[in-house]
Amino acid sequence: MSDQAEVLRRIVGNMNNGLAAPENRKTEKRARIITITSGKGGVGKTSVTVNLAIALSRLGLRIAILDVDFGLANVDLLFGITPKHTLLDLIRDEKSIFEVMTDGPNNIKFLSGGSGVEELTRLDRKKLRKFISNIALLDKLYDIILIDTGAGLSRNVMSFIMAADEIILVTTPEPTAITDAYALVKMVSRRDRKKIIRILVNKAETAREAEDIANRLLVVSEKFLSLKLNKLGYILYDDNIVKAVKLQKPFCLSNPKSQAARSMFALADALVENRNSDDLLGARGFIQRVLSFFGA
Ligand SMILES: Nc1ncnc2c1ncn2[C@@H]1O[C@H](COP(=O)(O)OP(=O)(O)O)[C@@H](O)[C@H]1O
Ligand SMILES: [Mg+2]
Numbered sequence: 001m002s003d004q005a006e007v008l009r010r011i012v013g014n015m016n017n018g019l020a021a022p023e024n025r026k027t028e029k030r031a032r033i034i035t036i037t038s039g040k041g042g043v044g045k046t047s048v049t050v051n052l053a054i055a056l057s058r059l060g061l062r063i064a065i066l067d068v069d070f071g072l073a074n075v076d077l078l079f080g081i082t083p084k085h086t087l088l089d090l091i092r093d094e095k096s097i098f099e100v101m102t103d104g105p106n107n108i109k110f111l112s113g114g115s116g117v118e119e120l121t122r123l124d125r126k127k128l129r130k131f132i133s134n135i136a137l138l139d140k141l142y143d144i145i146l147i148d149t150g151a152g153l154s155r156n157v158m159s160f161i162m163a164a165d166e167i168i169l170v171t172t173p174e175p176t177a178i179t180d181a182y183a184l185v186k187m188v189s190r191r192d193r194k195k196i197i198r199i200l201v202n203k204a205e206t207a208r209e210a211e212d213i214a215n216r217l218l219v220v221s222e223k224f225l226s227l228k229l230n231k232l233g234y235i236l237y238d239d240n241i242v243k244a245v246k247l248q249k250p251f252c253l254s255n256p257k258s259q260a261a262r263s264m265f266a267l268a269d270a271l272v273e274n275r276n277s278d279d280l281l282g283a284r285g286f287i288q289r290v291l292s293f294f295g296a
Contacts, residue, residue, distance in 0.1 A: 031064075031142045034271075035164035039180025041151035043172045044202040044235070045069075047245060049148040050078045050104075051261070052168075054252040055268035057106035061143040064101070065110035068117045068160055069150040076112050079104050080248030087116030090134060091127055097134035105253055109142075117156060151180075153187055161188060166196035168232060172203040173213055182220060189225045198232035198274075200267065210234030230274070233267045235260055 036049045046069070053063045067075040068087075076083045085100040090111075101109040123131065138145060147164060149157045161167055167188070171181040181199075188195055199217055204210035214231045221227045235241075238260045244251040252261045 031139050031145045032166075033145045033147065033164045034166050034168060035147040035149060035160050036168045036170065037149045037157065037161055037184065038151045038170045038177070039153075039182070039184040040171075040174070040177040043151070043170045043177050044241075045151070045170050046075060046078055046148055047241060048168070048170055048200065048202065048235070048264075049146050050075055050250045051252040051264045052268060052271075053104070053108045053146055054106055054250055055261075055264045056144055056271070057108055058252075058265070059268060059272060061272070062141065063106075063108045064138055064142040064145045065104070065108065066113070066145060066147045067110060068113040068156070069148055074112065075104075075110050075148055076102065077248060078245060078250060079110070083110070083112040086112040086114035088114055088119060089116075091116055091119055091123060091131055097137055105250070120156075153184060158187070162191055162195075164195075166198065168198050168200050169229075170200045170202050171213065171217070173201070173205070173209055178213060178217065182217060185217070185221050185227065185229065186225060189221075189227045193227065196230060197227075198230045198271075200232045201234040203237040204234050205237055207234065207236070210236070233263065233270055235263045235267075 036045050036052075038045050046067075049065060049067075053065055057063050065075055081102060081104060083102040085095060085102070087100070089095045090097060090100045097111070101111050104110050120131070147160050149160050151157070161184075169181055169184060171177045185197060188197065199214045201210040201213050204213065211234070214234070218229050218231065221229050236259065238258070240255060240258055241251055241260055244254060247254070251258060252264050255261055256265075
């Protein structure tokens with residue numbers, strides 16, 4: 001694995017030679033990469049990802065989604081769109097990133113991971129080179145790349161968490177979801193103390209309950225890990241979200257006036273206001289971090 005990591009580093013090193021001179025780098029456009037994750041499954045990551053994508057696209061931002069979960073209720077399903085291609089076609093069939101991305105609503109493009117996610121860790125040099133250069137192409141085309149991961153602390157999920165500029169950590173009020181969220185914060189803090197972690201409480205009964213949970217996570221992380229988390233906001237429990245998922249229509253599109261959609265629009269506003277562009281590494285930085293994770 002470490003041989004492979006070395007090869008990867010060299011490939012990226014070569015790619016970086018083509019970058020603009022350092023004084024011009026500031027003006028070079030980079031995508032902001034946000035990984036949506038959770039400690040426990042079923043907390044609403046995918047639902048948040050697709051609706052947040054819609055909310056952000058309404059702000060005029062160009063959004064791409066990388067779906068890197070193996071699970072069943074994935075991005076394509078929530079959009080109600082069957083993808084013609086997946087990540088597997090990108091790695092196996094020599095297709096370009098533009099050919100494997102599927103059109104979603106509002107000009108959103110998404111890449112379905114499928115079984116290609118696992119395959120990523122087993123690629124030979126040639127295919128890795130192709131995958132890496134393909135992902136790097138997204139930097140210029142999108143303002144924000146959202147990565148929807150599976151739950152938990154598997155190597156794959158962690159690599160996408162560690163690679164992103166920032167994380168949206170979704171939890172629900174369930175005690176197991178909160179403790180698993182904290183376990184994830186702890187794991188991330190051991191590897192990178194600078195990563196921005198934003199807490200999103202989903203399926204809370206009341207605003208107060210959501211605030212309480214976010215505060216608890218903030219206090220515990222500060223006290224035991226000396227780590228400062230950010231509060232992104234909350235979405236209340238809403239039966240209409242369950243219905244929207246069944247109908248395969250994102251609620252931000254089908255019911256933009258609903259409370260849930262308005263909460264999501266507020267979350268999108270908060271995310272955009274909190275942008276700190278100097279900290280962005282973009283897709284190239286993202287790849288560097290994936291590599292350093294594989295080499296770790
Ligand atoms: N705010 C909410 N209120 C009610 N149900 C929700 C809410 N958010 C998500 N759900 C439901 O929770 C289930 C899991 O959501 P999903 O987005 O697939 O979670 P994950 O991606 O974390 O596994 C879905 O059936 C969805 O309808
Ligand atoms: Mg999911």
